[in-house]
Amino acid sequence: MTVTWVPVISVDVMGAVLMIVFSVLSVRHAWRLNRKDPDNLVWTYLLWVAFCLAGFAISRSAGHILKQVILVSGLDPVWENVRPVSGSLNTMLLIVVSSVTLFFNRAWHIYREIFTERKALQETQAELISLNQTLENRVEERSEALLKHEKQMAQTDRLASIGQLSSGIAHEINNPLGVIQGYTQLLLRGEKPESQKHQDLQVILKHARSCKAIVEDLLNFARRSAPEKAEVNIHDVIKDVLVFIQRRAKMEKVQIETHFDDRVIPMSMDEKKIKQVLVNLLMNARHAVGEDGRIVISTRYDVEARRLRVTVADNGYGIDEKNLDRIFDPFFTTKPTGEGTGLGLAVSYGIIKNHGGEIQVSSDPGKGSVFTLILPVTAAKDL
C-alpha cells in the first residue's frame, strides 16, 4: 500500500523533542529529590534511573531527528553511515537503563536496613540521653525507696518485738485480772447496793474491766487471737461502719466520700475485726479533720495480684514526720491524756497483719493523711 509518511515523520520528530524535554525535567526533579535527603538510597536510585533514561532518550531522539533531517534532505547514503552508530548507542543505553532498573529491589532492601538500624540507633541515643538526664533523679528515688523499705523493716521488727513483749505481759496480767474481777463480783453479791463498800467494789470492777479490754487489745496487737473468717463484701462492711460512725461521732458537717471499685468480690475476713480497724481509722480521721473536713474512702481491686486496697484519706492536720515511724507502737498517742489509749492503730496493725495484709501510711503535715489497707483476696473455698 502507498501511504503518506507525514504522521510518522511528525510524531517521530515531535515525540523525539518531547522525550528530550521530559527526560531532562525528570533528571532535574530527581536531582532535587536527592538533594533533599542525600543519604536516602532510593532517591539516589531514582536519580540514576532518570539519568540513564535521559541518556537513552537524548541518544535515541537525536538519532531520530537526525534521520528525518537527513532523509528529508535526500542524503540517504549519509544516514546509512550514521545508522549503525546511532543504533548501537541506543541498544547499549537501553541495556544500561534495564540493568539500573533491576537494582530497585536491592536499593529498597538496603534503604530499609539502614532505616531500621538508624531508628534503633536514634532510640538508643534518646534512651541514653534520657538516662543521663534522669540518672541523678533515679538514684535519688531508689535511695529514698531503699531508705523507706529499711524503715519499714525496722518498724516491723520493732513492732514484732513489742508484740512479743505485750503478749507475754498480757498473758501474765490476764489471769490475775480474771481473779480480781471474779472476787469483786463475789464480794458485790454480799453488799447492799446503797453501801459505800458496794460503790467502791463497783469502781474496782469497772477498772478491772478496762484493764481486761486493754489486755485484749494487746493480744489483738500481738496477733494471739485467730481471726474468725467468713465470706463478706468489704463494701457492706464499710457502709455499716459509716452508719455507726455517723451516728456516734457527730459527723454532720464532715464530708464523707466513697469511691468503690465494682470489681471487688466477696472475700474471706473477720468482719468484726475489720470493722474495728475501719472504726479506728475513721475515728482518727474524724479527729484530724475537726468538724468540717473531708474524708474519702476508696477501694481498688488489683485483679492480677488478687489484692484489695482500702484507702482512708483525710484533709486534716496530718502526722509529723518524726511520729510516722511510731504511730503503730502500742500506747503511742498524740491525743491529750484521757482521750485515747494509743492502742487503736497498734490493734489495727495486728489485725491486718493477722489477715496476711499490710497497713501503710503517708502524710503531708497540714494537708492530711492517707491510710491504706492492703488485703489478700481469698474466697472461703480457697482457705
Place this chain on the structure above:
Amino acid sequence: MTLRANIGFISLAGALLLLLAIPHPAMAIQPHGDPEGIVVHQFSHIFFIFSMAILMYWLRSRQLSLQPGWREIKYAALFLSLWSVMAFIAHMLDEQLGWIVTRRIDTWTMQVDSTRGGAGLEWVYYIAKLDHLLCVPGLFFLYRGLTVLSSQKDAVRDMDREVP
C-alpha cells in the same frame, strides 16, 4: 608423586602432543556479521520489557503504587514496556523477518508492502512506527512522578513511614 598422578600427567601431556600433531585454523576472533546488530537490539528490548515488568511488580508488592508519585512511576514503567513491545514488533517485521518491505516514493510518501499477512500486517507496521505515542507518555509519567515526590513537603518522612 603417586602412580595415579603420574598416569594423569602422562595422559594430559599425550593429548597436548596429539593436538600439536594435527593442526587446524585457529579462528581466534569471531566475526560479528550483519544480523547480529538487530538480534542484540531485540534482546535489549526484551530485557527492557522484563526490567519494567519487574519494577511494576515490586512497586505493587510494596504497595508503593498506591501512593502519589510512585503511582505515576508505575504508569511510566507500563507505557515504556508497551513502547518496547511495539518497537520490538516493528523491528521484527521489517528487519528480522522481512515480512514488510518499505520503499520511499518521495519525501512524504512511502510504499509499504507485506510479503505475507496482507494489508492488516501493513497497517500493524504503520501503527508500530508511531511508537512515540507510547514512549512520550511513559517519560511524561516519570516526570510527573518525580515532580510529585520532590514537591511533597515531607517526602522523606512519608518514605520512612512506608518501611515495614
